[in-house]
Amino acid sequence: MSRLYHPILYDRSLPVRSYWESLATRQSDELDYPPFSQSQTCEVAIIGAGITGLTAALHLARDFGTNAYILEAGRPGWGASGRNGGFCCVGAANLSNQQLIKRFGRAETARYYQEQRQAVDWVRQLATDEAIEIDAQGDGTLVVAHRSSRLAELEGEQEFLTAIAHYPCQLWSQAALADHGFRSPEVYGALHIGVGFGLNPLRYCQGLARAAVQRGATLCARSPVAAWEKDGDWHLLHTSGGTLRAKRVVIATNGYTADGVPSDVGDRLLPVISNIVTTRPLTPTELEAQGWQTETPIYDTRHLLFYYRLLQDNRLLFGSRGGTWGSEQEGDRYRRWMVRRLGEMFPAWQAVEITHCWNGLACVSADRTFHVGQLAADPTVYYGLAYHGSGVATGTWSGRAIAHLVTGKEQVADWSAVARQPLPRFLLPGLRKGYLRLGYAVGEVKDRMV
Ligand SMILES: Cc1cc2nc3c(=O)[nH]c(=O)nc-3n(C[C@H](O)[C@H](O)[C@H](O)COP(=O)(O)OP(=O)(O)OC[C@H]3O[C@@H](n4cnc5c(N)ncnc54)[C@H](O)[C@@H]3O)c2cc1C
Numbered sequence: 001m002s003r004l005y006h007p008i009l010y011d012r013s014l015p016v017r018s019y020w021e022s023l024a025t026r027q028s029d030e031l032d033y034p035p036f037s038q039s040q041t042c043e044v045a046i047i048g049a050g051i052t053g054l055t056a057a058l059h060l061a062r063d064f065g066t067n068a069y070i071l072e073a074g075r076p077g078w079g080a081s082g083r084n085g086g087f088c089c090v091g092a093a094n095l096s097n098q099q100l101i102k103r104f105g106r107a108e109t110a111r112y113y114q115e116q117r118q119a120v121d122w123v124r125q126l127a128t129d130e131a132i133e134i135d136a137q138g139d140g141t142l143v144v145a146h147r148s149s150r151l152a153e154l155e156g157e158q159e160f161l162t163a164i165a166h167y168p169c170q171l172w173s174q175a176a177l178a179d180h181g182f183r184s185p186e187v188y189g190a191l192h193i194g195v196g197f198g199l200n201p202l203r204y205c206q207g208l209a210r211a212a213v214q215r216g217a218t219l220c221a222r223s224p225v226a227a228w229e230k231d232g233d234w235h236l237l238h239t240s241g242g243t244l245r246a247k248r249v250v251i252a253t254n255g256y257t258a259d260g261v262p263s264d265v266g267d268r269l270l271p272v273i274s275n276i277v278t279t280r281p282l283t284p285t286e287l288e289a290q291g292w293q294t295e296t297p298i299y300d301t302r303h304l305l306f307y308y309r310l311l312q313d314n315r316l317l318f319g320s321r322g323g324t325w326g327s328e329q330e331g332d333r334y335r336r337w338m339v340r341r342l343g344e345m346f347p348a349w350q351a352v353e354i355t356h357c358w359n360g361l362a363c364v365s366a367d368r369t370f371h372v373g374q375l376a377a378d379p380t381v382y383y384g385l386a387y388h389g390s391g392v393a394t395g396t397w398s399g400r401a402i403a404h405l406v407t408g409k410e411q412v413a414d415w416s417a418v419a420r421q422p423l424p425r426f427l428l429p430g431l432r433k434g435y436l437r438l439g440y441a442v443g444e445v446k447d448r449m450v
Contacts, residue, residue: 005273006325006326009359009361012073016083016358018082018083018276020083020200024206033075033209033213033219039242039243040244041245042247043066043068045069045070045249047237047250047251047252048070048073048253049070049075049209049252050077050078050081050082050205050252050254051081051391052384052395052398052399052402053072054076054205054209054212054399055403056068056398056400056403058130058217059403060406062212064409066403066407068212068218069220070217070220071225072223073222073224075222079256080255080363080391081201083201084392085307085317086198086201087196087297087307088123088196089193089297090116090193092119092388092394093369093388095368097109104418110166111418112416112417112419113166114416116397117195119397123199123392130211132203132207134200135312138295138296138309139197139295139296140194140296141195142192142298143190143300144299145187145300146188146301146447148189150188150301151171151188151189154301155171157169161191168194169192174187177190178291181292181294182293184290185345186345197296197297198296199392220239220241224259224260226238226260228249228261230378233380234246234247247380248381248382250381250406251382254363255271255272265383267425268365268424268429270365270366272364273324273360274322275335275358276357276359277317277342277354278357279315279318279352280353282315282352286352287314290346295309303443304320305320305321306345316352324437335354368388370384370387370388370394371423372402373423382402382406383423384401
């Protein structure tokens with residue numbers, strides 16, 4: 001697959017400039033995994049050391065003693081996994097509940113929601129089992145209505161999540177939400193979903209990398225796979241340091257899928273830019289002035305949603321969709337827009353300095369659900385991809401699922417119908433950026449409607 005965006009989004013030599021990176025400098029030793037240097041043979045080769053690849057490697061090595069190699073073009077967590085908003089939440093399909101039921105039926109939709117809950121629980125479980133300090137924060141997830149007319153939608157969501165998903169959830173009026181520590185002139189009430197929390201995503205990735213290696217996996221940083229060919233039953237992954245021969249390959253490259261991965265997979269993916277800014281730490285007086293105390297992660301009911309959370313040192317993390325090219329000029333334009341919107345949504349913080357601003361690539365698919373499984377054309381190739389901006393929990397679930405699939409402990413048929421769909425093609429993949437622009441234009445119009 002050719003790269004859809006500006007080269008700076010793929011340049012591993014540039015600093016990521018995320019707030020998470022600024023906390024991680026003192027742990028840089030942990031980040032140093034030597035590049036792949038000699039030709040080797042292994043059971044399973046994993047391309048990409050994000051949450052999906054690292055979790056797959058950890059389970060393969062720890063639970064099954066499988067000889068797994070991870071080849072990563074940058075460092076562990078360099079992709080979206082180490083720079084995201086840290087929302088460990090449900091929602092790896094960009095479909096309404098009615099659409100899910102229409103497509104998959106009630107029972108399979110309910111199963112999918114149980115898997116999503118499992119995914120959130122497994123992040124906590126892995127962090128505990130492997131002693132990873134993830135800086136967990138908040139209790140559940142808040143979905144806030146950005147217009148009063150959206151409260152009815154949240155009511156429907158509450159009924160669905162209670163009756164079908166069996167999630168604990170409560171609808172809060174604007175006043176009740178203020179009592180729970182959140183106020184904004186653009187918010188009219190909220191649904192509190194009792195599943196989810198916030199974390200430091202880079203710490204999670206670094207911990208997964210350390211644990212995977214301690215459990216016996218081999219992790220090679222700065223080792224981009226430049227080409228991939230088959231020699232009989234063997235896959236040959238070529239890097240500048242040598243060739244890795246593997247019986248099976250896991251594609252865990254998500255929004256960064258480009259060179260080295262068969263274009264037949266890449267053309268089924270649409271990477272999308274997401275942007276984040278963080279403020280300096282807010283003082284108790286500033287928090288009081290805005291009426292914000294909660295550490296629970298929050299997103300709104302917009303089609304082009306904003307997501308935000310208060311971090312451990314009282315900074316605001318504020319995220320939104322990015323542009324459609326990713327150049328520095330476009331990034332500056334988005335930064336200015338986000339700072340303006342932040343001030344409108346949280347007027348007491350209009351003048352608060354922004355300390356960090358960064359972006360990255362998430363990924364969506366043509367059928368608007370996430371995908372995990374095996375290639376029909378070659379069942380020795382596995383993948384976990386297209387989490388629709390929700391890969392912290394679902395990437396963890398997929399990594400575990402891939403490890404169980406590779407070792408024959410689970411079959412695709414063991415998962416919900418949502419999880420086991422084959423990865424579909426985009427109609428005319430060359431038009432994917434056009435679809436994205438159209439989707440953004442429609443989303444903007446819908447979000448302006450009362
Ligand atoms: C700004 C932003 C905010 C987000 N916020 C959230 C959030 O709050 N919560 C949430 O759940 N999700 C969020 N997401 C989405 C989430 O981060 C992703 O879904 C998830 O991290 C995907 O994980 P992954 O391991 O599959 O892929 P990635 O983490 O993207 O990792 C892919 C890796 O593959 C490597 N790679 C690519 N090609 C090659 C090659 N040829 N050879 C070797 N290595 C290669 C890349 O260098 C990269 O490190 C966000 C995404 C972005 C960009």
